[in-house]
Amino acid sequence: MAIRSVASRRTLSSLKESSSKLLGLRGIQTFTLPDLPYDYSALEPAISGEIMQIHHQKHHQTYVTNYNNALEQLDQAVNKGDASTVVKLHSAIKFNGGGHVNHSIFWKNLAPVNQGGGEPPKGALGGAIDTHFGSLEGLVKKMSAEGAALQGSGWVWLGLDKELKKLVVDTTANQDPLVTKGGSLVPLVGIDVWEHAYYLQYKNVRPDYLKNVWKVINWKYASEVYESECK
Amino acid sequence: MSLDVGTGKTTMEPCLESMKTASLPDLPYAYDALEPAISEEIMRLHHLKHHQTYVTNYNKALDHLRSALSSGDHSSVVKLQSQIKFNGGGHVNHAIFWKNLAPVHEGGGKPPQDPLSSAIDAHFGSLEELMQKMNSEGAAVQGSGWVWFGLDKELKRLVVETTANQDPLVTKGSHLVPLIGIDVWEHAYYPQYKNARAEYLKNIWTVINWKYASDIFEKHNRGLNEF
Numbered sequence: 384m385a386i387r388s389v390a391s392r393r394t395l396s397s398l399k400e401s402s403s404k405l406l407g408l409r410g411i412q413t414f415t416l417p418d419l420p421y422d423y424s425a426l427e428p429a430i431s432g433e434i435m436q437i438h439h440q441k442h443h444q445t446y447v448t449n450y451n452n453a454l455e456q457l458d459q460a461v462n463k464g465d466a467s468t469v470v471k472l473h474s475a476i477k478f479n480g481g482g483h484v485n486h487s488i489f490w491k492n493l494a495p496v497n498q499g500g501g502e503p504p505k506g507a508l509g510g511a512i513d514t515h516f517g518s519l520e521g522l523v524k525k526m527s528a529e530g531a532a533l534q535g536s537g538w539v540w541l542g543l544d545k546e547l548k549k550l551v552v553d554t555t556a557n558q559d560p561l562v563t564k565g566g567s568l569v570p571l572v573g574i575d576v577w578e579h580a581y582y583l584q585y586k587n588v589r590p591d592y593l594k595n596v597w598k599v600i601n602w603k604y605a606s607e608v609y610e611s612e613c614k
Numbered sequence: 615m616s617l618d619v620g621t622g623k624t625t626m627e628p629c630l631e632s633m634k635t636a637s638l639p640d641l642p643y644a645y646d647a648l649e650p651a652i653s654e655e656i657m658r659l660h661h662l663k664h665h666q667t668y669v670t671n672y673n674k675a676l677d678h679l680r681s682a683l684s685s686g687d688h689s690s691v692v693k694l695q696s697q698i699k700f701n702g703g704g705h706v707n708h709a710i711f712w713k714n715l716a717p718v719h720e721g722g723g724k725p726p727q728d729p730l731s732s733a734i735d736a737h738f739g740s741l742e743e744l745m746q747k748m749n750s751e752g753a754a755v756q757g758s759g760w761v762w763f764g765l766d767k768e769l770k771r772l773v774v775e776t777t778a779n780q781d782p783l784v785t786k787g788s789h790l791v792p793l794i795g796i797d798v799w800e801h802a803y804y805p806q807y808k809n810a811r812a813e814y815l816k817n818i819w820t821v822i823n824w825k826y827a828s829d830i831f832e833k834h835n836r837g838l839n840e841f
């Protein structure tokens with residue numbers, strides 16, 4: 384029977400998993416749902432407590448559970464040399480792993496107003512936004528438009544292209560992380576535009592959700608990531 | 615069409631001038647008629663907001679297409695295809711969906727008769743197994759999409775398929791005819807079932823209109839030999 388040892392690492396500015404367990408002699412990590420750094424109701428009225436609770440405890444948890452299942456199956460398939468199964472599992476790994484990665488970033492992208500949520504970015508990131516988009520309003524408008532136009536489920540991102548040294552706005556489908564759009568892209572702010580992210584409160588009116596979510600966007604975190612990548 | 619042999623160009627008559635616009639079809643039942651399987655709130659939003667938006671945006675895209683074609687702006691013609699596919703598909707799919715559903719007192723949930731019933735048994739073992747297959751494939755759709763029960767006219771067999779976003783079934787094979795489509799976009803169930811898509815799929819069978827599916831099947835069956 385595999386030996387489990389718990390290794391917990393919490394790094395605030397790191398994008399790595401906030402807690403993980405070691406499973407098996409080969410050290411396949413499994414993952415756990417990270418805690419929210421604020422109460423479920425703390426982002427109201429922009430995002431309702433009901434949405435936050437279901438989004439975190441049901442949707443994100445399901446991605447974590449299914450990701451772990453897929454990884455265990457992957458471990459077995461690799462051990463058996465079952466390449467067909469290894470390949471077959473890629474879809475479940477990408478979808479659920481992506482869901483876990485994306486939502487882990489998302490919770491850090493948000494903050495209650497009394498903890499700086501909505502406060503415009505200062506310093507290097509603020510300057511870079513003005514350079515690339517004209518103004519913060521220009522960036523917000525672009526992200527809101529692209530988020531609203533996304534067909535089906537997905538995410539709208541503000542990212543840093545480390546290689547080209549510029550900020551970009553991009554979208555990804557389903558649970559594809561930003562890196563699937565370019566290996567040098569680092570996510571700074573991601574906004575979930577799956578219907579589950581807003582439907583209970585905003586119904587079909589995704590543009591209203593996009594208009595309001597900016598009031599709780601945590602620009603401090605985005606700035607930290609930006610500055611650490613720019614070193 | 616007139617062919618200008620000299621320059622090799624062809625000009626199209628303005629046939630699009632008489633192009634029909636799409637319009638939101640009425641539901642054949644009241645908004646609360648599918649309860650408790652699907653709530654009135656969902657039916658209202660789904661029909662009056664979501665489907666209406668697809669219709670509106672489809673008509674807009676067709677309008678832009680007409681202008682682009684008239685001015686020979688082929689770059690725009692191509693650029694518009696995404697809007698046409700998405701919104702046109704949304705219209706096509708939902709128009710089928712409303713017919714796929716019926717209140718219990720109008721036959722919703724009543725199992726199909728022959729010849730569709732025998733065909734289902736032949737292909738899937740039983741109606742229960744067909745439903746199980748559709749439920750598991752519907753639950754497994756990553757993101758937004760539809761799960762379909764269709765007829766492959768060419769291969770003369772019944773199939774279960776899924777499509778992403780608002781892709782109609784025909785995008786999976788031009789000889790596929792949709793008999794039943796189940797919307798698994800989150801808007802189709804979220805206010806009532808929240809994240810529990812599997813519950814929605816379990817319950818929707820109580821209002822599936824097998825009569826309509828049978829009609830479509832028989833219509834296509836008439837041209838085929840022994841199925």
